[in-house]
Amino acid sequence: MRNLLMKVNYDGTTYDGFQTQPQGNTIQDRLEEAILHLTGEDLKIHASGRTDAGVHAYGQPFNFITSSQIPLERWCLALNARLPQDIVVTEAREVPLSFHSRRSAKRKTYRYTINANQFPDPFQRRWQLHHPGILDVSAMQQGLTHLLGTHDFTSFASRHSTKTSHVRTIYEAHMEVDTSMCRPNPRDQGVIHVFITGSGFLQHMVRIIMGTLINVGQGKCPADKVAHILAACDRGAAGPTAVANGLTLWSVEYEEADYKKAD
Amino acid sequence: MRNLLMKVNYDGTTYDGFQTQPQGNTIQDRLEEAILHLTGEDLKIHASGRTDAGVHAYGQPFNFITSSQIPLERWCLALNARLPQDIVVTEAREVPLSFHSRRSAKRKTYRYTINANQFPDPFQRRWQLHHPGILDVSAMQQGLTHLLGTHDFTSFASRHSTKTSHVRTIYEAHMEVDTSMCRPNPRDQGVIHVFITGSGFLQHMVRIIMGTLINVGQGKCPADKVAHILAACDRGAAGPTAVANGLTLWSVEYEEADYKKAD
Known part of the structure; x- marks a missing residue:
């Protein structure tokens, strides 16, 4: 065996x-x-x-x-x-x-991708949320930092979550903006990738984080309010659940000792 | 109007x-x-x-x-x-x-994309030829340079071409290798993009050039033989027609005077 x-x-x-x-x-x-x-x-x-x-x-x-x-x-x-x-x-x-x-999983990373150019990309559309309006990326980055660390993430979990504890740790989170496919047009902002690495994720957690960050990027919610949303432990405090197709499970890490076979 | x-x-x-x-x-x-x-x-x-x-x-x-x-x-x-x-x-x-x-078109550029990693990429497969074997990229680059300039491209045209002249000019051609999606595995060589800019292209011309360059990359045909294939003016001398899905019309350029509307 x-x-x-x-x-x-x-x-x-x-x-x-x-x-x-x-x-x-x-x-x-x-x-x-x-x-x-x-x-x-x-x-x-x-x-x-x-x-x-x-x-x-x-x-x-x-x-x-x-x-x-x-x-x-x-x-x-x-x-x-x-x-x-x-x-x-x-x-x-x-x-x-x-x-x-x-x-055995120790760390998981998800990537969420937003096409913030004016028009959808027929080649990449299956794994992008298209958001043609301008987003304030630095505000989104600031909002994201409030989620780093160990917290009760009830505000960012589906109401249907059946987990007894909603405490999870986010180790790292960062954003990358790829402008290689932008036209020379101020309405093309680029493709925004958000990478979030944590101990584990609750149902819809990354998508609700993203729905909230998009509210921040649109100026509907100040970046610092993300800390209050987190503290509220109330799903109703956070933004909407962003569409599934922008989300990619990017990597899962293990302790070498757990998967290395002793020969 | x-x-x-x-x-x-x-x-x-x-x-x-x-x-x-x-x-x-x-x-x-x-x-x-x-x-x-x-x-x-x-x-x-x-x-x-x-x-x-x-x-x-x-x-x-x-x-x-x-x-x-x-x-x-x-x-x-x-x-x-x-x-x-x-x-x-x-x-x-x-x-x-x-x-x-x-x-009015003055220059056209096509891109042809080869996934030279061991396995196909489920995200990009629609616009990539998957070639899991190792390719000699520098030999391919050398082969490509023989096509620069003005030549009769009969060897690289479909036998069904109805054009009276097969003389075309290739202004520029270069290759880029993207290794960002490679696994730490010597059998992952990266994604190879070939860009070819010319005055115009005959039926299947870029695809036959690519089929020939892949032969060069596989070591089936020395890079310098590309000059002889070109000189032969014989479709039978060149390699196969590479699959259509790797090909993308990348840009078409005009003289500014031709499209700028005098207001």
Whole structure:
């Protein structure tokens, strides 16, 4: 028996999120079908976490226990040949049997992307929120800093969250503005990427943070009010939930000791 | 009557190229329908040139003569509201009645993109040729330089070309390698963009140049042989026609005097 840790990239546009659900077309379903087709094993994979419908991932880890003898270096190509083109497995390694993609995860990073140019980009639109109005990026950056550290993030969690604790830690957060695709036009502000790294994220947490930051960028909410919104522990205090398609699970980090297989 | 020059971006994946054709689903059809819907005018637009089925464009110019009174600054939004999401009009300006997008064009630039990483990229796959094997980029660059200048490009034209002259000028050509999405893996070579600027291009010309350069990159053909292929004036001497989806019409340039409206 081996415990295999893999990484998968997917364009989540047409999927109902990662995790299997009734009548859902999910990434997990497609991966488990590909594994069944390849090995004959009808098994369950463990992911680093759920993603919402329409959310994307670059390098989302998942693991599973297999008795297949297929050599490690053959797995990616063999699975990709059995997956739709919008799901691509890029890495496979053997890890200790105790390793679990979600329980062993130490840090997760999400990226949220806003196209702040005047017109939508037909090439990148599937993973961008289009916001044609000018945004005050430095105010948004200032708002973001209020979220750093360990807090109760109830204001930034879905009302449907079933977690007993809403305390999470945000380790890092920063913004990048890519102006390479701007026309020489003051109404093209660039593509804004927001990266947020934390211990874990509540349901809709990044999207509600983004809805709130966009309010800040539009001048509807002063940057310093983000601290008050956080302190309120009230979902009603924060901004709207930004659309799912702008969100990409960007990386998941583990302790080397947890996934390094002792040979 | 006004002559309006516009620029359009499109993801050509699902279209049969730019130009109207029987039973075709083309960019021109969608643009003319949007104009008809907006103005009631059943008119023909003039493009800077054709693009093949599956080819994309960033800023492809087209123009048309209209008697509509719609102010210039309203056209883009109004047309985009009537276009599919994968076609976006980004600029509109009035030009002299003598201006014609194709006949007035002085320089055109195409970009061809090769994903030379081990695995396909689910986000960018629609506008990339995936070539997982290692390519010798400096040999490709050397091969490309043999095409600079004015030559008979019969070797790099479709056998179905109906042009009386195959003499064209390539003004500039260069390659860029983007390694930002590479994994720490020697089998990820990056995303290779090839930019070629010329006076005009024959049918399939950029795609046949690319098929030939890929042969060079694979070591199947020495870089210096590109000069002999060019001199042969024989389509059979060159490499295969690279797939359409890697190709994007990148820019079309005009003389300022030709499109600047004398007020």
